[in-house]
Amino acid sequence: METAAEPHRVQILAEVGIANLPTQYVQPPELRPDLCRGGNGGIPVVDLGPSGGDPVPEIACACRDWGSFQVVNHGVPPRLLEEVKAAGSFFFRSPMEAKLRFACDPRSPASEGYGSRMLSKEDGVLDWRDYFDHHTLPESRRNPSRWPDFPGNYRDIVVEYSNNMKNLAQSLLCMISQSLGLPPSYIEEAVGEVYQNITISYYPPCPQPELALGLQSHSDMGSITLLIQDDVGGLEVLKDGEWIEVQPLTDAIVVILADQTEVITNGKYKSAVHRAVVNNHRSRLSVATFYDPSKTRKIYPAHELVTENCPLKYQEVLYGDYVSSWYSKGPDGKRNIDALLIHQ
Numbered sequence: 098m099e100t101a102a103e104p105h106r107v108q109i110l111a112e113v114g115i116a117n118l119p120t121q122y123v124q125p126p127e128l129r130p131d132l133c134r135g136g137n138g139g140i141p142v143v144d145l146g147p148s149g150g151d152p153v154p155e156i157a158c159a160c161r162d163w164g165s166f167q168v169v170n171h172g173v174p175p176r177l178l179e180e181v182k183a184a185g186s187f188f189f190r191s192p193m194e195a196k197l198r199f200a201c202d203p204r205s206p207a208s209e210g211y212g213s214r215m216l217s218k219e220d221g222v223l224d225w226r227d228y229f230d231h232h233t234l235p236e237s238r239r240n241p242s243r244w245p246d247f248p249g250n251y252r253d254i255v256v257e258y259s260n261n262m263k264n265l266a267q268s269l270l271c272m273i274s275q276s277l278g279l280p281p282s283y284i285e286e287a288v289g290e291v292y293q294n295i296t297i298s299y300y301p302p303c304p305q306p307e308l309a310l311g312l313q314s315h316s317d318m319g320s321i322t323l324l325i326q327d328d329v330g331g332l333e334v335l336k337d338g339e340w341i342e343v344q345p346l347t348d349a350i351v352v353i354l355a356d357q358t359e360v361i362t363n364g365k366y367k368s369a370v371h372r373a374v375v376n377n378h379r380s381r382l383s384v385a386t387f388y389d390p391s392k393t394r395k396i397y398p399a400h401e402l403v404t405e406n407c408p409l410k411y412q413e414v415l416y417g418d419y420v421s422s423w424y425s426k427g428p429d430g431k432r433n434i435d436a437l438l439i440h441q
């Protein structure tokens with residue numbers, strides 16, 4: 098019998114070749130994915146390179162209408178994107194005893210290491226996912242000896258990737274601030290010292306993918322998330338009540354606005370509700386880099402964006418309180434940010 102202290106690794110269930118999905122992974126009918134839906138449109142793609150024109154107006158539309166977009170020609174070496182995905186695949190394909198040396202503490206939420214369930218509560222449907230969470234910034238939290246050492250360059254790759262993702266997130270936050278008529282450093286300063294985590298998610302083939310989710314519907318808690326995925330596909334973003342697949346695009350990075358950016362922009366920009374679906378024939382890997390405030394930071398809407406036509410929409414929140422409530426309630430397909438809404 099599974100307990101929170103000793104979760105099953107989804108990968109083991111997949112590898113023993115079970116024919117039926119265990120009941121803890123079966124989603125209620127209204128939350129099950131529609132795997133027959135064809136690709137339709139997809140989130141905007143913004144070219145950040147010199148020949149792409151001014152990206153700021155495109156970023157403004159994407160943030161307002163989707164809360165998510167992909168960037169290409171972003172300056173992060175494609176070699177590094179491949180290396181981080183290859184290091185993650187190498188880890189997950191390694192023997193279980195080797196992986197378990199880096200197991201996270203399943204009793205404490207958001208603990209670093211190899212895990213399989215994100216929430217500490219016992220009830221609730223489980224995600225068809227294993228993951229490895231790295232604490233990467235500020236440097237005082239970064240302890241590479243807690244990360245895998247196989248392949249041999251794993252730790253160096255994660256450090257290089259962390260630094261590149263920090264720079265890209267900051268330049269995106271500058272453009273997002275500018276797109277609202279705010280000073281370029283506005284959102285970065287509102288967030289304060291960056292807390293960065295990098296989560297590599299591994300979604301093994303699932304015996305009944307039509308009944309399960311790799312990761313249930315949620316919006317990210319912090320400020321901005323940068324995600325890369327392999328060519329399997331499975332990330333979906335909710336737009337106007339419809340789930341839209343984020344098509345895997347070679348060398349692109351997916352940008353997902355998170356809840357604190359919605360608060361800071363007084364709701365002008367929305368955090369994107371997203372989820373991951375799974376399939377029955379190929380494992381999938383993604384790498385999400387979260388750019389979050391410190392737990393002691395107070396987050397509130399920019400005064401410049403509160404006007405007579407656009408009254409104050411969200412209460413001030415201490416980021417640590419927001420995180421605690423997220424972990425106690427869970428994503429539940431419902432947006433935790435709604436608890437901060439000021440009812441007019």
Ligand SMILES: O=C(O)CCC(=O)C(=O)O
Nearest residue numbers: 296298312332373383385
């Ligand atoms: O694997 C994915 O595509 C989604 C990952 C994600 O949303 C997360 O880790 O918060």
Ligand SMILES: [Fe+2]
Nearest residue numbers: 315316317371
């Ligand atoms: Fe997410």
